[in-house]
Amino acid sequence: MPGTKKRQGGGPAKPPGDPATLVVVESPAKARSIQKMLGPSYEVRASKGHVADLPER
Numbered sequence: 546m547p548g549t550k551k552r553q554g555g556g557p558a559k560p561p562g563d564p565a566t567l568v569v570v571e572s573p574a575k576a577r578s579i580q581k582m583l584g585p586s587y588e589v590r591a592s593k594g595h596v597a598d599l600p601e602r
Contacts, residue, residue, distance in 0.1 A: 564588075569596060 565588040580589040
């Protein structure tokens with residue numbers, strides 16, 4: 546396609562302004578460590594406990 550850029554690597558590029566992918570982990574310490582590894586395209590949050598009975602979409 547004219548006007549499109551290709552990038553190297555796997556998966557499609559996220560368009561500008563696209564929300565980050567949410568990753569939920571149990572502890573705040575794990576959240577900080579994983580956030581450093583994944584970078585800004587992911588948002589890592591701590592649940593601070595168990596996650597149960599999530600509503601269906």
